[in-house]
Amino acid sequence: KNEVEQSPQNLTAQEGEFITINCSYSVGISALHWLQQHPGGGIVSLFMLSSGKKKHGRLIATINIQEKHSSLHITASHPRDSAVYICAVGGTGTASKLTFGTGTRLQVTL
C-alpha cells in the first residue's frame, strides 16, 4: 500500500508570502492529485499530475517521479487561500486505488 506523507501539517503565513506544501509517496503511481478544502466546504480538485509541472493562476504544482515527491506552491498568498490542501496518489491499477495524505492546514493572515 502506498504511504503518503504531507508536510507541514500546519502552516501559517502572512499575506503575500510564497508558500510551499510537500507530498511524498512510497510506491510508483499513475497520477497525483492536489485537492483543496475550505473550512466547512467541499473538496475541489486543483491539479492532477503525472509528470512535470502545471500552473493555474497563483498555484503551481510540480512532481518528481524519480524522487516520489510533489510540491504545491502558492505565490502571493491571500487570506482566501486559507484551506486544507490534500495530496492523493493514484495507483497503477484501478481508479479506486487512491491514497490520501492527511492534509496541510494553511492559514494566511493579513
Place this chain on the structure above:
Amino acid sequence: DVKVTQSSRYLVKRTGEKVFLECVQDMDHENMFWYRQDPGLGLRLIYFSYDVKMKEKGDIPEGYSVSREKKERFSLILESASTNQTSMYLCASLDRLNSPLHFGNGTRLTVT
C-alpha cells in the same frame, strides 16, 4: 460544469437507525466513491462502484453497504447506525483513471 450532489448537508440519527446517504452525479461518470473524513485520519474509502450494479469494498466497509441501480446515483447505507459512524461522508465521481476527482459537498452525520 461538473456537479456531484449529496442529498443532505447535515444529518442527525439515533443509534440503531438505518441511514441512507444519497449521491447523484450529472457527468455520466462510470466510477463513484464513498469516503469518510475524520480528523487526523484523512479520507478513507468505504466503497466504490465502477459500473451500474457493480460495487467493491474499500478500506473500511464494515457496517456499510451501497447500492448503484442507476449510473448517476450511488447510495451509502448504514444498516444500523452506531456512534463510531459519526463523521463527514464525501461522495466523489471520476470519469476514468488519471482524470480529476469531483466531490460532493459532504454530509456531516451525527449518530447519538
